[in-house]
Amino acid sequence: MTKVLRGGVIGAGVFGGYHARQYAQAEGAGLAAVFDPDLERAREVAARHGAAAFDDLDAFLSSVDVVTVASPGVRHAEGALAALRAGRSVYVEKPLAVDLEEADRILAEASRRRLVVACGHQERVVFEAIGLFSAPERPLRLEAVRQGPQSQRSLDISVVLDLMVHDIDLALSLAAGAPLAAEGEGDVAYSGGLDAVRAEVTFDDGFTAVFDASRMAPERRRTMRVVYPSGELEIDFLARSFRNTTG
CATH class of the missing domain: 3.40.50.720 (NAD(P)-binding Rossmann-like Domain)
Known part of the structure; x- marks a missing residue:
């Protein structure tokens, strides 16, 4: 039974x-x-x-x-x-x-x-379905935007752990190298912690990841651009669509 x-x-x-x-x-x-x-x-x-x-x-x-x-x-x-x-x-x-x-x-x-x-990193399921984890090329650059308007949800943690954490996880999952250096800046608006952050991380193999997360934006945006040697991929997580020029 x-x-x-x-x-x-x-x-x-x-x-x-x-x-x-x-x-x-x-x-x-x-x-x-x-x-x-x-x-x-x-x-x-x-x-x-x-x-x-x-x-x-x-x-x-x-x-x-x-x-x-x-x-x-x-x-x-x-x-x-x-x-x-x-x-x-x-x-x-x-x-x-x-x-x-x-x-x-x-x-x-x-x-x-x-x-x-x-x-709960459910965006990995999206990447698996698209085929990014089995792609024959490693990315050169990743640009992620994850923004939304002011909310009373998750104010006990920063926007990095609330929103950006998804895209950091995806970048680490795609990268072949290890993070080497990070630079960033952020704004404190209404939660007492960081509510908007932009950061750039370079990896020891030359891969670069740029993250833009905000919970004080005028509207929701969830996009990612991944650049490969043969082309690039653009993903809109809200529209559930993507454009691929890598072949």
């Missing part, structure tokens, strides 16, 4: 609601529980899918098999480590953590317990 995995979501905000719905619709899994320090918020999300609501983390973890961490970014490490220590594999919304020490602790705990830890 095939076991149906009991999915649990930590965080009953907007992204927690998204993940709760995906568990409820997934084959081989179901939404068993939602945790949030605000029990009423947890109940609101859980009730949509017939799941249990908790404000006690230990009780929540005992009722699930796998966990998605969709709490505010500054709490990601706390939730991920608690789940791993309870023997549960985890999927963590980006960023994995807000500093390298916390990220290393998460990876070490998962390795020690032989559990899975994954992070």
